[in-house]
Amino acid sequence: MDFTSTQDGDSSQLPNSGGRRMVPLRYVLTPIAIILAAIFILIVATVLAPKPVKKPQVFKAPLVEVMPLEYQDTTFRIASQGSVAPRTETRLVSEVSGPITQVSDNFLVGGFFRKGEMLLSIDDISYKVALQQARSRLETAEASLIEEQARVEQAEDEWLLTGKSLKDAPVMALRTPNLKKAKAELAAARANVAEAEVKLARTKIVAPYDAMLKAKNVDIGQYVTTGSELATTFAVDYAEVRLPVKQKDVEFLNLPRINQGKGQGMAVELYYQLAGKTYRWPAVITRYEGVVDSASRVHYVVAQLDDPYNVLNKSSRDEIRVGTFVKASIQGKQISGVAAIPRSALHGADRIYLAGDDNALMMQKINVLRSDLDYVYTRDKLDTGLRLVLTNLDTAVEGMALRIHGEEGERLARDEAGGKAPQNSQASF
Template identity: 35%
Template sequence: MMKINLTHKAVKVFLPIAILLGSLLVAFLFIALGEEPKKHYRPQVPLLVEAFTIKGSDYSVVLETQGTVKARTESSLIPEISGRITTVSDAFRSGGFFKQGQLLVQIDPRNYKIDIRVAQANLAEQEFRLEEEKARVELALKNWNKINPTKKASNLTLHLPQLKLAQAALDSAKAQLEKAQINLEKTQIIAPYDGRIVEQLADVGQFVSTGSVLARIYSVDVAEIRLPLNNQQIEFLDFEDDYFDSSEPVKKKISVEINAKVGLTTYTWAGHIARAEGAIDIKSRQLFIVAQVANPYSKVAHNPPLKVGQYVTARIKGKELNNVFVIPRMALRENNKVLIISPENTLMLRTVKVLWSDQDHYVISEGLNVNERLCLTPINFVTEGRKVKIYDAQLEVTL
C-alpha cells in the first residue's frame, strides 16, 4: 500500500515536468526544421499632389504702405496791427473755402486813415522847411560872395547842415506816411493762397491785437501724405536720394496710387513721390517719403475730396526685377525651401533665395530652373524620394 502511494506521488511530480520538456522540444524542432515565413511588402501608394510649373518672368515690385493726408501748406492768420473787427467774409467760417487775394477779415481802418492824414500834414511841413532852408543857403552864399569874394565860406555859414537836417526830416516824413499807408492796408486780412479754414478763432466785434490768431488755414492746391518704408522696401524703391553737392537735373517722378475707403466704397487718386525726408525715424527705424496729390478738393470723376486727416493706403511703383521666378505663396516651406517634383514623380526638398514677396506670391532669384514642377499640396512630413501623383483638376471635372 505504501509503495502504491509513493508511485502515485512521483507521477504527480514528474508528469508536468515531462510534458513541459516535451512541448519545448517540439517547439524547438518546429523552429529549427521549419521553413522561414514569406514576407509580403505592401506597395507604397503615391501621394496625390497639385503641381505648379515654373516659368521665368519679369516682376514689377509694388510697395504697399499707409499714411495720413496733410496739407502742403498750413498757416495761422495773424494781424500785424490791432483794432476791432468790423466785417468778415462769408468764407471766414470753419470749413469755408477761399481764393488767393480774397478779403477775409476787415479791421476798423479809421484810426489808420487819421494816421495817414497826420503823416501827410507832417510831410507837407517838412517839404516847406526844406524849401526854406534851400532859400537860406542861396541867400547866405550870395551875401558871402559880396562881402568876401576871395575867401571860401564854411558849411555852417552857408546853412548846409541845416539843409541836410531838413532833407532828413523830409525823408522821415515820407517814411512815416508810407508806414501809415501800409498799416491801413494791414487792416484788410487777405487770403495768401487758395485754401480752407480749419478753425475760426475770431469774429465781428472782437478786438484783436498784434500777434493774436484769427484762424488756422491750409492750402488746397496740393495734399501730402507721409508714407513709412521699412529697410527692405527702401531697397526696392526706384528713387534717387538727394546729395548735398549734386548738380544732376530734376529726377523722374515715381507714381503712387492713393486709396481711401469712404463707407463701403474705395476711391483712388493718382499722385507722385515728391521727396524723402532727411532722417530715418529713430523710434520706428523707418524712412518716411512724401507723396503729393494735386488738387485734392477738385471734382475728379466720382471721387470725393481727399480731406486733410484722412487715413489712406498707398501703392508705390518700385523696381523692375528681371529674370526671376514668381511662385504661389503656398509653395514655400520653412521660409526658404520648396518641394520639387522630379521627372520620375518623386519629391526633392530644395533651398531657394527669396527676393521679394507680396500678398499672393514669392519672387525667387536663385534655386529654381525653368519648367521644373513645384509641389503646392501641404505635406506634414516630407520624405526625400516619396512617390507622388499629379492631381489633374480637368480630369476630375470630366469624371
C-alpha cells in the same frame, strides 16, 4: 453504472447510504461528444474551404498640381500708410487793433478762400487818420526842403561875391547841415506815410494763398488787439502724406539724395475703404526726409497729392480731406530675373517642392528676396525643367513619385492611341 437494490431491506449494500442519487454517465458524455464533433467538422471545413486569391497591393502616387517657374522683370510696390496733412498751415494774427466791422460769408470752419480774398475787416478809421497825418507831415517836409534848398543857393551866391571859391567856404556859411536835416526829415516823413499805408492795409485780413479755414477765433463786433489770433487756415493747392518705410524696403526704392531736391517721380497710390467702396488717388514722392526714426527705426518719405479738395481743377475724382488716414502703395525699383512663388507653395520659411522631368519630388531651399501677402520672390536660378508643386503633401519624401494633374489623361490617351492597355502605376513608399 446503474446501482439498484436486489434485496429488499438490505440497506448496507447501497453505495449512497446517505440517500444521494447518482447521475447517469451518458448524460455527461453526450454533450462532450457533440462539442468534439462540432470542432472536428469546423476544422475539416476550414481545411477544405477554398483560399482567397491574393491581389498585389497597388500604391498610387499622389496627384499634384504644378506650374512652371518663370523669371521676369518685376517692379515691387512698397506698402505704407499715413495721414493726409496740409503742406502749409497758418495762424492768422492781427497786426493792428480795433473792432471787427466785417466778416466774409465764408468765414466759417471749412470755408474756402482764393488767394487775396478778404476774410474779415477791422475798423480802419484811426488808421486812415494816421495816414492823412503822415501825408501832411510829408508835404511839410517837402516844403521845408524846397525852402532850405533856396537858402543854400542864396548862401552860395553871397559867398561867390567875396571872390573866393566855394571849396573854401565853411559848411555853416553854405547851410550844408540845414540842407541835410531837411532831406532827413523828408525821408522820415515818407517812411511814416509808408508805415501808415501798411497799417491801413492790414485792417483787411486776406487769404495768403488758396486756403480753407480750419479754426475761427473771432467774429464781427469783437475788439482785437495787436497779436490777437484771428483764425487758422491751411493751403489746398496740394497736400502731403508722410509715409514710413521699413529698413528692409529702402533698397527697393529710388530715394533721392538730400541735395537733389525733389524725388525722382516715384508714383504712389493712396487709398482707403469706406462702406465697402475703395477710394483711390494718385500721388508722387517729392522728397525723402533722410533721417531714421530712433524709436521705430523707419525712414520717412513724403508724397504730394495735388488739389485734395478738388476745388481748383474741378475734376470728377473724389475729394480727400485733411486728416484722413490712408494706405499707400509706392512704386519701387524694377528688378530683373525674379520668380514669383505663391505663398501656398512655400513650406516653412524657405522651402519649396519641385517636380522634375521624371515626376520625382525634389525639395529645394531658396533665398527669399522679398515677400508680400500673396507671393514670395526669389532670384535663385533653378533648372528650367523643374516645375513648382502647388499641392500641399501630407507626407513628403525626397524622390517620391508624383502624378501631375493634367498629364495623367494625356498619358492614357497616348497609350490608347499606341494600342497599349493602361496599367496601374506602382510605387512603394
